[in-house]
Amino acid sequence: xxxxxxxxxxxxxxxxxxxxxxxxxxxxxxxxxxxxxxxxxxxxxxxxxxxxxxxxxxxxxxxxxxxxxxxxxxxxxxxxxxxxxxxxxxxxxxxxxxxxxxxxxxxxxxxxxxxxxxxxxxxxxxxxxxxxxxxxxxxxxxxxxxxxxxxxxxxxxxxxxxxxxxxxxxxxxxxxxxxxxxxxxxxxxxxxxxxxxxxxxxxxxxxxxxxxxxxxxxxxxxxxxxxxxxxxxxxxxxxxxxxxxxxxxxxxxxxxxxxxxxxxxxxxxxxxxxxxxxxxxxxx
Numbered sequence: 001x002x003x004x005x006x007x008x009x010x011x012x013x014x015x016x017x018x019x020x021x022x023x024x025x026x027x028x029x030x031x032x033x034x035x036x037x038x039x040x041x042x043x044x045x046x047x048x049x050x051x052x053x054x055x056x057x058x059x060x061x062x063x064x065x066x067x068x069x070x071x072x073x074x075x076x077x078x079x080x081x082x083x084x085x086x087x088x089x090x091x092x093x094x095x096x097x098x099x100x101x102x103x104x105x106x107x108x109x110x111x112x113x114x115x116x117x118x119x120x121x122x123x124x125x126x127x128x129x130x131x132x133x134x135x136x137x138x139x140x141x142x143x144x145x146x147x148x149x150x151x152x153x154x155x156x157x158x159x160x161x162x163x164x165x166x167x168x169x170x171x172x173x174x175x176x177x178x179x180x181x182x183x184x185x186x187x188x189x190x191x192x193x194x195x196x197x198x199x200x201x202x203x204x205x206x207x208x209x210x211x212x213x214x215x216x217x218x219x220x221x222x223x224x225x226x227x228x229x230x231x232x233x234x235x236x237x238x239x240x241x242x243x244x245x246x247x248x249x250x251x252x253x254x255x256x257x258x259x260x261x262x263x264x265x266x267x268x269x270x271x272x273x274x275x276x277x278x279x280x281x282x283x284x
Contacts, residue, residue: 006032007281008054012040013061018176020088020201020273021061023136027277040066048074059084059280060103068102075106082284083107088133090198091116104128109283114198115220131279132224134271135204140181149189149214149245152180153202160193162238168245184211188255189245194218207231207266212259214244224269231262 009028013021015037028035036055038047045066051074058074058081060066075083085107087100094100094117104110104126112118113133121128148168152175155161163169169191175183184190190206192215199218206213213232228234233248235241248255 005281006034007056007284008034008036009057009059010036010038010051010055011059011061012038012063012066013059014041015039018174020133023273024061024276027274028280030274031277031281033281045070049077052077053080054078055081057082057084057284059086060107061086062089062100063103064097064099066099066103068099068106071103071106082109084109084111084280084283086111086280087117088113088201089117090114090194090196091120092196092198094120111280111283113201115223116196116198129279129283131276131283132204132269132271133201134273134276135201135208135266136177136273137208137267138178138181140178140185140209143182143185145186145188147183147187148249149191150183150187151191151193152183153193163191163193163241166238166242166245168242168249180205181209184209187211188252189214189248191241192216203232204266204271207262210259210263212248212255213262214241214248225265230258231265232258 011025015022015025025035025037040063048070071083083106085103091114104121108127110121110126110128111131112128113131115130118128118130147170150170150172151163152172154173155164155171164171172183184206190211190213192200192202192206192213194200194216197219199220203213203215214235215232217234233244235244
């Protein structure tokens, strides 16, 4: 067996308890890599100008507000360091600001988990890779299902505000990690709303926790082998969503079978955060 390469990595991201960057960094460490964390919202990004030849990889997670010229200067001072840009926001976010494209253009490798962003950057002949953000497989025991239907996420647009008008849906904000999985298991029905028809990691979290999912359609679901009415159920508008909630509350056996198939499928896809870490390294 050949020797596995290990790298010194400087990871620029957000490392709060709720951030996905935190378990990502841990999984890179679990693979044997040396990972230093740079919390760019709390530190002066100009510190990068003082780093010379200390790292094999500079991994940047989105980095909203970071001046790409600082990354260019870092690259000039660290010609042997590979710059990997990780972007997991939807295409609509990407297109609203040129700063994200600028960061792509100064990076050696770009990794995205939205198929629409991947296609957009591929058409620009950039070195882009499609990698699923994945999920952390929490070992949460079965829970009593005390909620008819739930939505976990911020209510920041009209589409999401509309669901608050459906009496049977209870909305939660600030539920992360094990708490997110507990609410999923406590819910007979879990709701997902995509942003700009791009995938949400909410899908992976719900299915991996064994939850029954009602979701709108997103770009790339077929590529992952998902099928409507097999692994989850798709709604097309708010009226249909309310009707489907009523139907599946009355048809629990059908609901549980779909949830079981969805859970089995997501676990067979190999898209945990551990797989994310392995796939990031494979792009080098």
